[in-house]
Amino acid sequence: MQRYFTQDQLNINETFEVAGEDTHHIINVMRFRVDDTFEMVDGMKNVYLCKIINIEEQTVTYLPVEKYENSSEMPVRVTIICPMLKGEKFEWMLQKSTEFGASEFIIYEADRSIVKLDDKKKDKRLIRYRRVIKEASEQSKRTVIPDIHFGGKLKQFDLSGFDHTVIAYEGNAHDQSLSLNRLEKFKDGESLAFIFGPEGGLTEGEAGFDTALKTVRLGPRILRAESAPLYFLSSMSYIYE
Structure with a gap:
């Protein structure tokens, strides 16, 4: 599943917008549609499963629906x-x-x-x-x-x-x-x-x-x-x- 990063602090069932070049990547490269899902890492290094709820020409709005508890970082x-x-x-x-x-x-x-x-x-x-x-x-x-x-x-x-x-x-x-x-x-x-x-x-x-x-x-x-x-x-x- 595609993963992105944001400086926002995400919360379950609160809407957010994708920023910068990731918007282009979602719309034109991945060709995601409403209800498609992706992973987002927030500014606190938490990972969320997110669902797209609206796509416009320059804006992608999404909803975090589940928080993952795993970490992929090296201990050192x-x-x-x-x-x-x-x-x-x-x-x-x-x-x-x-x-x-x-x-x-x-x-x-x-x-x-x-x-x-x-x-x-x-x-x-x-x-x-x-x-x-x-x-x-x-x-x-x-x-x-x-x-x-x-x-x-x-x-x-x-x-x-x-x-x-x-x-x-x-x-x-x-x-x-x-x-x-x-x-x-x-x-x-x-x-x-x-x-x-x-x-x-x-x-x-x-x-x-x-x-x-x-x-x-x-x-x-x-x-x-x-x-x-x-x-x-x-x-x-x-x-x-």
């Missing part, structure tokens, strides 16, 4: 701290990482980054990236749309707000003592930052820019940059879900 909040990647790789990584349960994305400028953007292009990219993340959140039945924004160089990052910080450095791929098993058991509700490098890899300076970082290897093989967060997120899902 994982922020992906990532560099820009070439071509469609970056959007693919955002899409799949959202499906795998990432809570947030922070884009940094790596020393070996191939893609570099000025501020104007960054703003345009964020609009596109947020659309990709929103659509992936709807498709994967998330109750949260992960945020995404640009940071600076890694050495400028303040990671003190995270409960745990982990970095994957390909220079340690053959050190079995640095496998994910070395990480302690995280508690529900804790936050974790996962950092990975660009296509050219992290420099030694980047890999050790913060003494609080815990270095891990993602298996004995060298992964592509766009695959690394998926390996980590799938491992987290296996352990905690």
Whole structure:
């Protein structure tokens, strides 16, 4: 069933209107009609089964009829701290990482980054990236749309707000003592930052820019940059879900 998001706080049997691009999607893409149903996640992260009660040219009015009690979010909040990647790789990584349960994305400028953007292009990219993340959140039945924004160089990052910080450095791929098993058991509700490098890899300076970082290897093989967060997120899902 199709899922959408709203900032409204929904209530059973109280009418609401669909906002923004979702109106076009309901009318012209899904071609919903009166009495058709969809799921809506409200501003409190509650999920409702909703029924369409009126459709006009630019307006869709709906009625929440049932509240679901399930949650599809990972118990540990994982922020992906990532560099820009070439071509469609970056959007693919955002899409799949959202499906795998990432809570947030922070884009940094790596020393070996191939893609570099000025501020104007960054703003345009964020609009596109947020659309990709929103659509992936709807498709994967998330109750949260992960945020995404640009940071600076890694050495400028303040990671003190995270409960745990982990970095994957390909220079340690053959050190079995640095496998994910070395990480302690995280508690529900804790936050974790996962950092990975660009296509050219992290420099030694980047890999050790913060003494609080815990270095891990993602298996004995060298992964592509766009695959690394998926390996980590799938491992987290296996352990905690």
